[in-house]
Amino acid sequence: MAQHGKMSILKAYLETKGLKSTAQRDFIADTFFKTNTHISLEELLSKVKRKNKNIGYATVYRTMKLLGESGLAIARQFGDGQTRYENLPEDGHHDHIICMKCSKIAEFQNQKIEQLQSEAAKKLGFTVVNHKLELYGYCAGCAGGDKA
Amino acid sequence: MAQHGKMSILKAYLETKGLKSTAQRDFIADTFFKTNTHISLEELLSKVKRKNKNIGYATVYRTMKLLGESGLAIARQFGDGQTRYENLPEDGHHDHIICMKCSKIAEFQNQKIEQLQSEAAKKLGFTVVNHKLELYGYCAGCAGGDKA
DNA sequence: ATTATTATGATAATAATATTCATTTTCAAT
């Protein structure tokens, strides 16, 4: 989806919640929509401050929380103690594999896995709303050196 | 495995690391080995203090870290911001499904999923060392009331 | 028993996240 499309969705979401549009929010959201990584708040704040020096951490934090709630951003935790956000993927849900040496992150989709998850849950009487699947290992570049 | 078996393994592990055996460590480990839940440090400390009031948080923390390193305990994070530990399962690795309403946790094993994970990783040039799979949803008891 | 090494536990430091609050901004009504 294009930037302006996401902006419209955000505006609509704010309206339904009785929240107001502000220059800071728009700028933070716009900056985030342009990213294509799994960005931490610290990184996003730094990026935002380059153009708009007087935007505070709290506003970035609150804006990303809003984007998360609206579904425009997905919060991820890859075990390094920092929440990261990524843009809502075009092609639907995906999971991640993280290199334990160089921290490279690859994404994959596997419909069969998703289906088996639902089945496993069903057997236990659960219905699945969402899930977290992260694989940790070594990427092609790092596998040679140290597999421990 | 029985308590004394785990204790022996722990003793052996301590020895290889040049660490010493202490009454506190033994008591904390013993208390943990008797649990069959996913217990937080706070909960474990509370349990320990009932019998041994002057054991400190730091010792519980350090002992569980040791148990984790030795493979006798597995650290889990279910998204509530607290690390939880569970005993090394008898029957090998398992994954979890957590009820978003009552926090009930069910466990399951699915070899097919594990295999598909490895295959997905291989396609991306990764080798998998470990993984985290958590399903979030509603248990049988909670599904009726509020599926949102 | 001596003694070097490690453990303990109270306390403090970290670090990420969340909240407070005085001030500023938004926006609908006038």
Place this chain on the structure above:
DNA sequence: ATTGAAAATGAATATTATTATCATAATAAT
């Protein structure tokens, strides 16, 4: 355009889980 209630901002502070510090105590090899 002005007003004013409601919400947002940002600096600072609070919270929370985790980790480190350090003086004292316990361990275990000699």
